[in-house]
Amino acid sequence: MLITIEGIDGSGKSSLLNGLKEELSDLDVIYTREPGSTWIGEQVRRGIAENIDPVAEALLFCADHAAHLGEVIRPSLKDNKIIISDRYTDSRFAYQAVTLKKILPEPMKWLKEVHEGWTIKPDRTFLLVLPVEEALIRLKKDRDKPEHFECGNVLEEVLNNYLEIAETDPERFILIDALKNKEEIIKFVADCIRQMPHKQKKYL
Ligand SMILES: Nc1ncnc2c1ncn2[C@@H]1O[C@H](COP(=O)(O)OP(=O)(O)O)[C@@H](O)[C@H]1O
Ligand SMILES: Cc1cn([C@H]2C[C@H](O)[C@@H](COP(=O)(O)OP(=O)(O)O)O2)c(=O)[nH]c1=O
Structure with a gap:
């Protein structure tokens, strides 16, 4: 079961x-993330830090996703594990549709085509919906956070993309009001995960 x-x-x-690690400690869960912790993930972070060409950056994120699928997602799904990933394909759709906007006529269409045929769709996606101004306040408090997208306008567009993507796939998405307190959010998501039917599926 793949949860993002x-x-x-x-x-x-x-x-x-x-x-969730604490709340679901009795379950056998694989926690993972994109960009990942492999050497490709490191190159993605380097690309972000050095503000590289947006197409190069988008393709690095895709390469990282391919490695993530091969190294973590597919093997864990085969073992019938519960996987929870901090960011996944929707991050590309939401962010790169903005960064590629001035380069490609239809960035979202391009991004979907680039992923077609090899990616694996999540079973459930929890989308934390937070007003950009609150996100910027929270980020300012965290000095160690990357500042790549700490520009309100970009995040505003990213948030809108997320909401549009969620609208097209209401069965997969659960929207969370991220202004609620942490404990309430954790408890709600943990309960949702416990209630999800965990069936054996066949994956490539
Ligand atoms: N529900 C919440 N209410 C208030 N502050 C929060 C909440 N969730 C996270 N934070 C704080 O906001 C900041 C960013 O949270 P973080 O989990 O690092 O976000 P992200 O991983 O999405 O960038 C951190 O200082 C964190 O403690
Ligand atoms: C996975 C992914 C992340 N990103 C961006 C979002 C973040 O600004 C940055 C780093 O991600 P991340 O380390 O998850 O940052 P945060 O914890 O602050 O959300 O990379 C993309 O633009 N596209 C992607 O496909």
Whole structure:
């Protein structure tokens, strides 16, 4: 079972994941993230830090996703594990549709085509919905957070993309009001995960 957590920078994804580790400690869960912790993930972070060409950056994120699928997602699904990923494909759809906007005529269409045929769709996605101004306040408090997208306008567009994507797939998405307190959010998501039917599926 593949569960993903999405939202703009500072929306509380890492906090939620950490909380779930405790709340779901009796379950055998694989926690993972994109960009990943492999050498490709390191190159993605380097690309972000050095503000590289947006197409190069988008393709690095895709390469990282391919490695993530090969190294973590597919093997864990084969073992019938519960996987919870901090960011996944929707991050590309939400963020790169903005960064590629001035380069490609239809970035979202391009991004969907690039992923077609090899990615694996999550069973459930929790989207933390937080107003950009609150995210910026939270991020300012965290000095160690990347500042790549700490520009309100970009995050505003990213948030809108997320909401549009969620609208097209209401069965997969659960929207969370990220203004609620951490404990309440963690408890709600943990309960949702416990209630999900965990059936054996066949994956490539
Ligand atoms: N529900 C919440 N209410 C208030 N502050 C929060 C909440 N969730 C997270 N935070 C704080 O906001 C900041 C960013 O949270 P974080 O989990 O790192 O977000 P992300 O991983 O999405 O960037 C951290 O200082 C965190 O403690
Ligand atoms: C996975 C992914 C992340 N990103 C961006 C979102 C973040 O600004 C940055 C780093 O991600 P991350 O380390 O998850 O940052 P945060 O914890 O603040 O959300 O990379 C993309 O633009 N596209 C992607 O496909």
